Amino acid sequence: xxxQKSMLVARxxxxxxxxxxxxxxxxxxxxxxxxxxxIATVLLIALTAPTVAAATLAMIDPLxxxxxxxxxxxxxxxxxxxxxxxxxEQNTLEPLLCTPLTDRxxxxxxxxxxxxxxxxxxxxxxxxxxxxxxxxxVSVGSEIVLVPGLSSLFLLLTTGPTLILAMVSVMILxxxxxxxxxxxxxxxxxxxxxxxxPMLLPMISMDTSGNVDMNLVWFSNFITLLIAILLAIxxxxxxxxxxxxxKMVSM
Amino acid sequence: xxxVIISGLTKRFDDLTAVDHIELTVPEGSIYGxxxxxxxxxxxxxxxxxxxxxxxxxxxxxxxxDIIESPVQVREITGVLPEEGNHTLYQTMSAYENLEYFxxxxxxxxxxxxxxxxxxxxxxxxxxxxxDPAGELSTGNRQRLALCRALLHxxxxxxxxxxxxxxxxxxxxxxxELILSLAEKYKQTxxxxxxxxxEVQRMCDRIAxxxxxxxxxxxxxxxxxxxxxxxxxxxxRVVDDLENTLSISKAMNxxxxxxxxxxxxxxxxxxxxxxxxxxxxxxxxxxxHIIEFAEEEATLEDLxxxxxxxxxx
Numbered sequence: 230x231x232x233q234k235s236m237l238v239a240r241x242x243x244x245x246x247x248x249x250x251x252x253x254x255x256x257x258x259x260x261x262x263x264x265x266x267x268i269a270t271v272l273l274i275a276l277t278a279p280t281v282a283a284a285t286l287a288m289i290d291p292l293x294x295x296x297x298x299x300x301x302x303x304x305x306x307x308x309x310x311x312x313x314x315x316x317x318e319q320n321t322l323e324p325l326l327c328t329p330l331t332d333r334x335x336x337x338x339x340x341x342x343x344x345x346x347x348x349x350x351x352x353x354x355x356x357x358x359x360x361x362x363x364x365x366x367v368s369v370g371s372e373i374v375l376v377p378g379l380s381s382l383f384l385l386l387t388t389g390p391t392l393i394l395a396m397v398s399v400m401i402l403x404x405x406x407x408x409x410x411x412x413x414x415x416x417x418x419x420x421x422x423x424x425x426x427p428m429l430l431p432m433i434s435m436d437t438s439g440n441v442d443m444n445l446v447w448f449s450n451f452i453t454l455l456i457a458i459l460l461a462i463x464x465x466x467x468x469x470x471x472x473x474x475x476k477m478v479s480m
Numbered sequence: 481x482x483x484v485i486i487s488g489l490t491k492r493f494d495d496l497t498a499v500d501h502i503e504l505t506v507p508e509g510s511i512y513g514x515x516x517x518x519x520x521x522x523x524x525x526x527x528x529x530x531x532x533x534x535x536x537x538x539x540x541x542x543x544x545x546d547i548i549e550s551p552v553q554v555r556e557i558t559g560v561l562p563e564e565g566n567h568t569l570y571q572t573m574s575a576y577e578n579l580e581y582f583x584x585x586x587x588x589x590x591x592x593x594x595x596x597x598x599x600x601x602x603x604x605x606x607x608x609x610x611x612d613p614a615g616e617l618s619t620g621n622r623q624r625l626a627l628c629r630a631l632l633h634x635x636x637x638x639x640x641x642x643x644x645x646x647x648x649x650x651x652x653x654x655x656x657e658l659i660l661s662l663a664e665k666y667k668q669t670x671x672x673x674x675x676x677x678x679e680v681q682r683m684c685d686r687i688a689x690x691x692x693x694x695x696x697x698x699x700x701x702x703x704x705x706x707x708x709x710x711x712x713x714x715x716x717r718v719v720d721d722l723e724n725t726l727s728i729s730k731a732m733n734x735x736x737x738x739x740x741x742x743x744x745x746x747x748x749x750x751x752x753x754x755x756x757x758x759x760x761x762x763x764x765x766x767x768x769h770i771i772e773f774a775e776e777e778a779t780l781e782d783l784x785x786x787x788x789x790x791x792x793x
Contacts (some may be wrong), residue, residue, distance in 0.1 A: 241573075327560040328555060474534075478527060
């Protein structure tokens, strides 16, 4: 029942956001930045060195692919920045808070309304990148490798959503404490920078000669996932614990 | 039975005490008006009752539920029209979608919701506009739609904050008529904030006057109006010599006040049953030709101004 009510909030928010073309296409454009960069890199390598393209891509994949995850965090931060302060600016916060929704149901609804499109954009980005990579490599007659590769896929499909969850939680917390949407957007920029740091961890797996130690890649992937889980738990607990109707209405 | 029982309710915002230890009871099925000037604490009181704000001291029971201990239950049984309700709709959603969304949030059964929405929109003359985005409706229509939203889940208690503010006189009259017909049809309890005295006088059977966060006076509307009978206003029209009439009136020790208003004089007389004839005789004896010596109906405005100015406690 609780999830059902949260889904109602999420669905209404999504429906309203999707009615605005600028929002819809703006988010897609931002998310497309990751796959476009990755596909361009694959294309460049495939065209300049088709015989060693597969090996080169396999080697640099752990450094390149997290880019898709990093970019996918940005739309999540933008949607969630609007979550509560957007309602206040539209004057719809009070009627919403007057409904029998509990704090948890409302916050979960707001979290889902940012999380669902962000995950859709992340999965779409991964799929487009994989399909494009295979198409490019087949076209130049190169051996086929996955970009994102297996280790990167693990990172993107586990740490990616977890970090998005953490990012959304912290942005909802901020959104309930600022007076204007633009303040939330400004804060979201700084917060994104903080949340992409874990995604950069796989870079430590490259040694001085430019080789990548796959054991180290997997190790850093697990460490990154643990950090992301910890961040998600702490930020969600903070979002729930610090949610204050009185403060939001009094502002 | 009392639907709303407020005891010692206090709300402070930093150094400002918006609501200061107020005590009120609202009987079931009544239309209760909370009157007061801007900044008196009316909206804060409603926000406390619908659990948007948490009191610093005291509490209130709404429909038997404590606003601090059972906020979700309070929200289930109350319908709220916030201040400037016409601005509180989702502008891009249609009128129907606005109601559908809130109907679902209030847990109205899915098979029942379309019927309720149709019934309310028809009742408010909005059915033909059901597919229009709320942002494209007129102010009056948006206010009625916001009222529909407050009524949709058939709450026991309606908390309406300035329901006719920002409306033109025709739309305001329409909303007042709607409230009265709803009260008659569904037997709900209404708690209405207003600074519009005429509106409260027309609609409410009980009122309280609040200023600077404190309840200055409360009771049944009729009972409060009867308090004014101790002194009464009379309007005097004469053939000519209005100035002389004014000075004769002012010279009488039982005349509390006498003021010229256009082509007449308005006098307030103590113990009117005894003294109005004395004044009339005094004027006639001085050669004043009286056209009209009419009793002015006591209004809440007189009481309100008296209370706010500190005349009645």
